[in-house]
Amino acid sequence: MDGLLINTEDLYTVAHNSMLAEHGKGPMPWSVKITLMGLPGTESAKRFLAWSGLPYTPEEYYAETTRRLEELFPTAEFLPGARELLTYLDLHGVPIALATSSHAHTFRLKTGHLHDAGFAFFKKHIVTGDDKRVAPGRGKPHPDIWYVALESLNKEMLENHEETEPIKIEECLVFEDGVPGVTAGIAAGATVVWVPDERAIDAMGNDKAEELISGHGEILKSLKDLDLSKYGL
Structure with a gap:
């Protein structure tokens, strides 16, 4: 987030x-x-x-x-391409969940004024840093928060009696901007779309960034650059 x-x-x-x-x-x-x-x-x-x-x-x-x-x-304001991406995924019925290290109180402060503009699309599939479903000390860079988010999506499908196989973590895209979240997404077994601040890459170095993501996803300068057709969307 x-x-x-x-x-x-x-x-x-x-x-x-x-x-x-x-x-x-x-x-x-x-x-x-x-x-x-x-x-x-x-x-x-x-x-x-x-x-x-x-x-x-x-x-x-x-x-x-x-x-x-x-x-x-x-x-707080939406970053370029963010609201458009959320709107597209909701319009096409793609299940989405939010997994953030922010605690529930700060999450509400950050997003309350943006709820109807995009965050409403997550519905109840929101996992915060103080969520009791995530064990203490198991936040990012551990993968647990992503597993909890996926479990929430699969639980809803089961409750709605949808005739489909549960979503596997290997079928998921994890969107991240920070190294701990990228590490967590890779550890979970998902494909990671990394959208770092260019200043972060300058500080980290292109070689280290490429080494981290190599074989596990892609690096984008902005969500506006995302080509969803690569992922069948």
Whole structure:
């Protein structure tokens, strides 16, 4: 979701940099940013504090950045191609689920004003970072969140008595922008469509990026560049 469907990764950067500036540091480089993207909040805070040396516990830092972000999240907007993709998939009856490291409270802040514009298409198939179906400590880069999302889709088909075989993870496309999510999607056994920020690739290096995705999917500059015909859609 963050950095793939909506521009909230930019809002996270604003919050981190404001904290750094108050201590005479910053801004946060992309070499650090890419290690935080897609991680659960407290895990992201731990990594950020290990780099920055700011005088907070992970819990304190997470709480303070969350407070600042709560004012920013309602301004979130769809990224190019995101709303069009969701609309297309819904129109053609393609089952979709959302698996995000964001907790339920922040998810609502980020998407409430965008619900009717696209997030309504996910219906009840939304797995957040604090979802009890995902064991503690098993968020991205572990694959568990993707399995839970797929289970939700298959459960609905069973309840509706649809005459079809359950969807297999190998038949799924996982859309991601961050390395932890890409790693999780590959570990799950899905095909990954990776849409990273170009600054992330610059920081990571093209060779490392290609090595990570090699044989498991593709890298796109934007969701607008997605060729769904490659996947029979």
